[in-house]
Amino acid sequence: MEKQPLLEKLKMGDLLLNNRVVMAPMTRSRADNPDNAPTELQVNYYTQRASAGLIITEGSQISKKAVGYINTPGIHTAAQMEGWKKVTSAVHAQGGKIFVQLWHVGRISHPDFHNGELPLAPSAINPNSKAYTPKGFKETVTPKEMSLEEIKETIQDFRNAAKNAWTAGFDGVEIHSSNGYLLHQFFNRTSNVRTDEYGGSITNRTKILFEIIDAIKKEIPENRIGLRLNPSLHGLFGMSMDEETIPAFDHIIEKLNDYDLAYLHLSEPFNDVSEIPYAETNIAERYRPLFKGTLIINAGFDKEKGNRFISEGLADAVAFGKPYISNPDLVERFRQDAPLAEWDQDTFYTPGSKGYTDYPKLEATPQS
Numbered sequence: 257m258e259k260q261p262l263l264e265k266l267k268m269g270d271l272l273l274n275n276r277v278v279m280a281p282m283t284r285s286r287a288d289n290p291d292n293a294p295t296e297l298q299v300n301y302y303t304q305r306a307s308a309g310l311i312i313t314e315g316s317q318i319s320k321k322a323v324g325y326i327n328t329p330g331i332h333t334a335a336q337m338e339g340w341k342k343v344t345s346a347v348h349a350q351g352g353k354i355f356v357q358l359w360h361v362g363r364i365s366h367p368d369f370h371n372g373e374l375p376l377a378p379s380a381i382n383p384n385s386k387a388y389t390p391k392g393f394k395e396t397v398t399p400k401e402m403s404l405e406e407i408k409e410t411i412q413d414f415r416n417a418a419k420n421a422w423t424a425g426f427d428g429v430e431i432h433s434s435n436g437y438l439l440h441q442f443f444n445r446t447s448n449v450r451t452d453e454y455g456g457s458i459t460n461r462t463k464i465l466f467e468i469i470d471a472i473k474k475e476i477p478e479n480r481i482g483l484r485l486n487p488s489l490h491g492l493f494g495m496s497m498d499e500e501t502i503p504a505f506d507h508i509i510e511k512l513n514d515y516d517l518a519y520l521h522l523s524e525p526f527n528d529v530s531e532i533p534y535a536e537t538n539i540a541e542r543y544r545p546l547f548k549g550t551l552i553i554n555a556g557f558d559k560e561k562g563n564r565f566i567s568e569g570l571a572d573a574v575a576f577g578k579p580y581i582s583n584p585d586l587v588e589r590f591r592q593d594a595p596l597a598e599w600d601q602d603t604f605y606t607p608g609s610k611g612y613t614d615y616p617k618l619e620a621t622p623q624s
């Protein structure tokens with residue numbers, strides 16, 4: 257069988273990944289206990305997938321204010337850290353590496369999560385999206401524009417969450433600055449109309465991200481900090497692009513070269529943006545030449561496309577989302593060129609082991 261670039265080791269900062277197959281961060285909404293702490297169920301789920309070169313966990317809220325979906329785990333209390341410790345040691349026992357995704361949803365939330373108070377966002381603009389609340393899907397509301405004090409607090413919450421992550425044994429953290437959540441809301445002009453130092457120019461709108469990186473690196477090594485961006489997100493999660501969107505991402509990515517980060521994790525467009533005049537349709541092609549560090553690419557990849565992107569030098573590693581839901585042994589399946597199991601969308605966010613830890617590994621798959 258031909259050698260696959262996806263299966264080659266990758267040096268990422270001071271870490272050596274066993275392969276270039278990354279498990280993408282995926283919310284699975286199974287932390288359905290009063291603490292929103294990971295349990296044995298999450299230990300089992302992540303351990304089953306520990307042969308990935310790197311696991312990036314589901315988005316994990318950095319504070320109570322950061323939440324926007326039911327039953328998502330946090331990384332801000334002692335109980336949550338205890339739960340995560342069991343996950344990280346089990347993954348490490350299998351030789352895997354695991355980063356936690358640090359999450360603040362911003363305006364993609366609902367007062368039902370905040371004792372009736374409004375969710376926080378850069379500006380008071382309703383994303384006209386849906387929030388998944390304990391009482392089912394509800395329309396989002398107009399959020400509260402964050403005060404400078406609240407911005408400072410949020411930066412400290414990211415820092416504190418990174419410290420907790422380190423204590424809980426994570427190999428590093430991924431800042432969730434993607435997919436229409438809080439930091440992405442700061443970057444885009446359509447969601448940020450502030451007139452202070454966090455709004456207006458591209459430099460101002462992107463400033464919070466660099467302040468967060470600077471705060472986190474006081475707690476953990478810089479080369480264990482990764483972050484995620486989705487530059488051409490349009491028409492989803494309340495995001496819409498304009499002519500300044502891609503220049504803002506150009507600015508961010510250029511500036512990231514001043515840091516010695518673990519990686520930059522980019523998504524190709526989630527939907528067809530070929531008709532959107534401001535959108536970049538080829539994210540890896542645009543940003544590979546610009547970013548000097550380790551680049552992980554994601555969205556809609558399979559084995560062939562992943563191997564091709566690495567061999568053409570467009571990325572160093574590939575993050576797989578949905579394929580990892582239904583194929584805990586994705587790396588082995590790639591190695592054997594085995595068929596992949598289909599994922600069941602109905603159980604993406606439902607409680608319990610069904611559709612979570614009951615997808616079989618290859619050897620247990622009945623032979624036809």
Ligand SMILES: Cc1cc2nc3c(=O)[nH]c(=O)nc-3n(C[C@H](O)[C@H](O)[C@H](O)COP(=O)(O)O)c2cc1C
Nearest residue numbers: 280281282283314315554555556557576577578604
């Ligand atoms: C069930 C589900 C939950 C997701 N949750 C997150 C999340 O918590 N954080 C995040 O950055 N992306 C999240 N995503 C996006 C994935 O990380 C990935 O970008 C997307 O699935 C596209 O990759 P794929 O084509 O390999 O599935 C989620 C996707 C799915 C399907």
